Amino acid sequence: MTLSRRAWGGVVGVFLVGMAAVQLAPFYVALTVSTKPRTDLSSRWLPPMDGIYWDNFARAIERGQMLTAVKNSVIVTLLATILVVVLGALAAYPLARRRTRLNKLVFLAFLGSLMIPPLSVLVPIYTLMNRIDGVNTYWGIVAIMVSGQLPLAIFLYASFIQTIPISLEEAALVDGANRFQIFFRIVLPLLKPVTATVVILAGVFIWNDYQMSLYMLTTSDMRTIAPAIGAFFSQQSSNLGAAAAASLIGLAPILVAYLFLQRYFMKGMIAGAEKG
Amino acid sequence: MSINLFYVPALLVFVALTVYPLISGFQMSFTNWDGYSAARSFVGLENYARLLQDTTFRQVLANTVVYGVGSTLIQQVLGLALALALDRPMRGRGVLRAIVYLPVLVSPVIMGTMYYLLLQYNNGALNDLVGLVGAGPFAWLSSANGSVAIIVLVNSLQFVGLSMIIYLAGLQSIPEMYYEAASLDGARGRQLFAHITLPLLRPAIATSVILNLIGGLKLFDIIKVLTNGGPGYSTNSVSTFIGVTYFDAQSAGYASAMGIVLFVMIMATTLALNGLLNRRRLDS
């Protein structure tokens, strides 16, 4: 191809602007729908002509109890993500460093479970949780979220650990440190970048979980964001405006968190990808 | 004491909340349970026999593969293109990256609903747009193949940001001197890309492919919100079809058998992939 540098730059520019427009369109439409009353059937591209209709947001906050839902999501996401990081890093270390037949098997089992469709295990999990009084509790949903995200965390940590030169650990071993000291003093500090990746990946999944939370958290003081938004839909009536408003409210906290963590996320991905 | 103790806590969670439910589902797959009542009887392998002849299940399985592989392909191409474009310094780079990544932060059920506002026939934003040039209105989600394609596209667009970030990270880890050295040897744009960028991106490709494949094969919420599996059963994935069979058709036993078959297939794929990756690791 003999496109000049300048023309090529133009093509790239059009591509980027086009992609940005495509990615923003659904959010823009959600915004106009959330700021118009139900009876306003004007095009969804048009902003509200008669002033912003705040009622949808009021409904989302009062009826949908979105603020409680945001609080619950923050608690569940924080607890579950911390546990995913701790348990994941711990588990990955022996699986990456001691490749015995048993450990290979354990690793594969974790990997295989990455793709189990949640619905096929819903009833047994719910039954178990009910038996141990975990329904409508933070610890119940946290346990389920942890089990859902652990395999991915273990996979990411294990791939990362395999790329750390073993010589450091061998040196420490010679110096008389035991395996536990080696893990906590030497390996753990090196895991910072991949931890950022795990935190953001697992955190976003947990924050957005719909299927399990819907069944596990049914009371209004326990509901997290996605099921709280789901409560605006039923087979007989749906309030798209209020649901759109609730969605935008639910998006705000994670967006802020992402913007703060973005830099670390990139670093983590670099480290992970470089060696992965 | 062995350091294997380190994975005991994770293993406990795993056994309680993954292995136990799977075994439970395995037992259920030999019954004709309706999913809620107390009555159930043992029917042996009947559900599995039925599965072999169920043409709907075959179609649903094929859809699942299309969702997994299709989304993965689109996301790699688009994600890499975005990463290449947004790797070089330019104004607005940070904002553009954030915009492309934005949908990743949204729950798929919400993302699907937002796209539904675009794709709806009546008052849908897309039909308003094509109406401006006098076309349409189109029923975007009316044909089976078209709907499958739209679902793949929506899922790809939602998670293309993830691939982009992974590739950006990969690109930034390639030392500049490789390019300099190759340039001195007379290599040009496309050669540089083929002989340096792509091979050195291999780890990034692996990470991205695995994440996208998992997401695509497990696809559930977006299908539910956009087509709910229709027309007929033609856009169901195995996940959504299990839901329909379990709750709507009141055949929990049969649905469990589907879950088990899917699990076995995924396990086999994982083993095969793992073998492949291991061999490559030995090669390199």
Added chain:
Amino acid sequence: MRTRTTALAAITALALAGCSSGTGDSATSAPDDAATTEVEALSGALEFMTGTSIDSELYLAYEDITEAFESANPDVSIELVPSSTDHEGEVKTRLASGNTPDLWMTHGWSLLRYSEFLMPLTDELWAKDVNPALDPAMRDGDGAIYALPLDVDVAGLLYNADVLASVGVTPEDIRTWEDFTAACDEITAAGKTAIYTAGKDRWPTGLFVDWIAPGAYDEAALGTQADGTLVPESYQVALDKVAQFRDSGYFNPDYTSATSDDISLALAQGDTGFSFLMNFVAVTAYTYNPDANVGFMPIPSASGGDPYLVVGEKNAIGISSTTESPDAARAYLAFLAQPDNGSVLAKASGSAPGLTTATSDLGALQASHDAWVGKVPSVPYFDRVYMPNGAWDTIVSTTEGVLTNQMSVSDAMAKVATDFDSLTAQAQS
């Protein structure tokens, strides 16, 4: 606030059932008893799966009335649970796991699907006031009833009168399916959708069978089928009609992706002449366009009989047979059943009341209601009475197969027959 006053009135009227430890025996005879008789105060925590979305009129009414009940019975607390679009899946998961909610909305299935989990309520004071139209759907052979119906789902063909008028048709003109298809041809020729239906919700398509089939069966055929033998030639009439509608191009182009909400929108905007759906869809249509002209009319009979309406259970509430606070739960239902509360709830659901003691204001649908209800015959939901439990999914998928031309009528019939037999066998095992 709209319903505050009702709630206050409700508190004063509370003596009726609230304080009589649930049985309500002495309550109606002597409302003052509560003050004089020392009865054990009700207590307990109840969970109620309402099956309705969190900002629906009905949910708001539940909240107000429940608050009034709680303030009169301080030791009872009631947790209202809104539903998502999958109320049925949520209920079934709870039943399967043994974590049964104390009360739940039975969505048409109090008798056939849930009665094994529900407490018989036949002896409750309100039970004698249940609208007799609900008897075929809600009472078993012995007259036992398992849920409190708040409303009656009376349904026919929904229409937009303005669209019909634009092609010179009035609802009264349509007595037979030939009349109906003639009107549809006119509407189609005028460039509008004749019949709007929704495939994405999965259930509306099945209503073609519920609406058309009753007119295709005679008494003997209904009896045969109720006893567990399919009468294919009668059933097939419904599918033949759907195929005919399809070939005539009556259906909306966005069939696959449309929801019941889209039907409401189409009715509100005058984009369609007819829809085979329940009245709540018309109620929603009025929320989009208060000036719409939407009503319902009886369904023509395929065998040439009188046009009829379909009547069934809609918002009905059952009590778990294993609840830990049966007295509180029964007192709560009795409270909901009080005439003022029953009226508020029926109005909020946009339907006729389920108890004869309550009244309802149907708003814009009142005219249709007055014109037809009680004047034309009514039939129960066909699938609930004459098809085996679990057949709904088959009904929907086969009708949809025909509607979208992915299945021939004979293939669809073959699947109906197979599933009919296996589900009947499953039910008898």
